[in-house]
Amino acid sequence: MKHAITRIRHALHWRDLTVRRTEHVTPRMLRLTLAGEALAGFTSLSPDDHIKVFAPGEAGQTERRDYTPRRFDAAAGELVVDFALHEAGPVTAWARGAKPGDAAQIGGPRGSAVVPHDFDWWLLVGDETALPAIGRRIEELPAGTPVTSLVAVTGPEEEQRFETAAAHQAVWVHRPPAQAADPAPLLAALETFVPPAGEGFIWIAAEAGVARALRRHVLEVMRHPAPWLKAAGYWVQGQADASEKLEA
Known part of the structure; x- marks a missing residue:
């Protein structure tokens, strides 16, 4: 299917x-x-x-x-x-x-939850904790697949380069560590994203409150289909060894 x-x-x-x-x-x-x-x-x-x-x-x-x-x-x-x-x-x-x-x-x-490579485009949104998964996804996508990454890091020294055959566009959002649990920086970047034509998959991972706000924007403002979205709180502000799955 x-x-x-x-x-x-x-x-x-x-x-x-x-x-x-x-x-x-x-x-x-x-x-x-x-x-x-x-x-x-x-x-x-x-x-x-x-x-x-x-x-x-x-x-x-x-x-x-x-x-x-x-x-x-x-x-x-x-x-x-x-x-x-x-x-x-x-x-x-x-x-x-x-x-x-x-x-x-x-x-x-x-x-493993294996998302097929039959989507027309991909959007990957997250913070530093999501970069390993984002980088791997970018590197493993098929040649020519449009993929945009919106990633919040502390500054230009934390930006990474990925070797990929996909058509990758990187958007780096700089914010201090004290704002890592503030959804505003990534939300502002997400609001500027214009989805390409076709059907896309959106993946989100960040602090739980940030991921929740981004997910809400994708569903309620962008009207993106929920089955084509995966969001997770990779960490929770103020809690050790905590994470959240954000599902419909």
Whole structure:
């Protein structure tokens, strides 16, 4: 069926890996390349899949947070994970201090929601936490597919470049970290977006209140069909390890 989203469940696996490389994509975006034989059979079918990354917490407890599998190279046995350094949680702290040879543990993904590539155009909206999923989507879209990204970051030094065969237009919205939970900057950018002809898919991920406001605009002002929209709160202001699914 045209435009049908396919939901696929995966067997849940815990994988003991090793940090192979670390690099800063931007000053506030850290990339870890993880490797190990335990990656055999790893499957991630959608750019917004989530894995659990585990790290030591207080009093010997293990902490876990959701992250996007940014890129998986089965031949090289490598999994790339990007960490937005805007937060100061235990997993982010672990990532900051990680060095080649360190142990790493992940779990999942538990499932994938696969959006078909039969849409005429794409709009991807989000903040720093959404950039791994946005970047992967842009890179994986078919050649010539029109895709616009509206992304809020702290400044020009946080802008990223993506290698893609898609027809990508990037719109960067600069705002200070203190405004990360304010929907106004991204709403202003969204209001200027003129959808191309045809049927498009819109994807949104940011702080929960921001994502909710953007979703409302897409549905009530743009009158975009709800089945062709996916929105999520990747984080919640004032709450640790919190997220929200925003559905009709």
